[in-house]
Amino acid sequence: MAIEEEPAARLTALLETAGRLRPLFESGGASTLLAGRTAVLAFFENSTRTRSAFTRAAHLLGLNVLPFDAGISSAKKGETLRDTALNLAAMRPALFVVRHSAPDAPRQVAGWTGIPTVNAGGGAHEHPTQGLLDAFCLQREFGRIAGLKFVICGDLRHSRVARSNLHLLTKLGAQVTLVAPPTLGFDAGWPLPAGASIAADFDAAIPDADAVMVLRLQHERMEGPFLPPGGEYRARWGLTAARAEKMKPGAIVMHPGPMNRGVEIDSSVADGPHSVILPRSRSASRCAWR
Numbered sequence: 001m002a003i004e005e006e007p008a009a010r011l012t013a014l015l016e017t018a019g020r021l022r023p024l025f026e027s028g029g030a031s032t033l034l035a036g037r038t039a040v041l042a043f044f045e046n047s048t049r050t051r052s053a054f055t056r057a058a059h060l061l062g063l064n065v066l067p068f069d070a071g072i073s074s075a076k077k078g079e080t081l082r083d084t085a086l087n088l089a090a091m092r093p094a095l096f097v098v099r100h101s102a103p104d105a106p107r108q109v110a111g112w113t114g115i116p117t118v119n120a121g122g123g124a125h126e127h128p129t130q131g132l133l134d135a136f137c138l139q140r141e142f143g144r145i146a147g148l149k150f151v152i153c154g155d156l157r158h159s160r161v162a163r164s165n166l167h168l169l170t171k172l173g174a175q176v177t178l179v180a181p182p183t184l185g186f187d188a189g190w191p192l193p194a195g196a197s198i199a200a201d202f203d204a205a206i207p208d209a210d211a212v213m214v215l216r217l218q219h220e221r222m223e224g225p226f227l228p229p230g231g232e233y234r235a236r237w238g239l240t241a242a243r244a245e246k247m248k249p250g251a252i253v254m255h256p257g258p259m260n261r262g263v264e265i266d267s268s269v270a271d272g273p274h275s276v277i278l279p280r281s282r283s284a285s286r287c288a289w290r
Helices: 008-027 047-062 081-089 105-113 128-142 160-171 232-237
Strands: 038-043 064-071 095-100 117-122 149-153 175-181 197-198 211-214 250-253
Touching: 008 047, 008 117, 008 160, 038 047, 038 081, 047 064, 047 095, 047 117, 081 095, 081 105, 095 105, 105 117, 117 128, 128 160, 128 211, 128 250, 149 160, 149 197, 160 175, 160 211
Parallel strands: 038 064, 038 095, 095 117, 149 175, 149 211, 175 197, 211 250
Antiparallel strands: none
């Protein structure tokens, strides 16, 4: 699934389905909906939130989980992604969940195996389930998505979360403003969907925002001098306590994690009254799915 290719009606239906299944998550019970079937969690990149959330979701739906860790697999011996996928497919799973540094890896796995495949993060391209989670959170917080003003600030260049949110939220009627250092913005000529805009001044974008998402600096994907020297990044693009004070009442702060506290976001903001990032925050329990 690539959110940029999905019609708005299908995305809305997915959010409605999540709402119907939420009581199951909250109760801690288990469903027999997919009992007897197996899901392969094929993670070729490190993950805490996404992998744990998919494992939990699989158990709630009655699926058996077959975990795959690329770090201790034959992929370390040079086995190709195709061969790995076909070997795992021979175990007859009902579902693949794939996270990989190559943007098109989930689509390739689906093509090679003929098995339904969920994209749990493809390179710097998309992270559809994170985007759906963020939209679900906004829906529960505000009762709507259409008309909301959503600001995304940080490492846009390497962020699959930013791309998925950009496409999803604009399709559902939100206005999305993107803010980043010149070296970390989208590539020149990258097309923006209707409803999206680019701003140079983070401070000017904050007061009208219903939600502000701060992105992680993805140092592992950076090759070259992407960051300004010293503390300039925090001073100009970090969500500091002083900036958070400019947010209007009822506005929320989001972050896909993991957070680099003190650079991208101050701890007082991450744990503060606007935040829906962590369970101890005001209403993070509403946004707990990954």
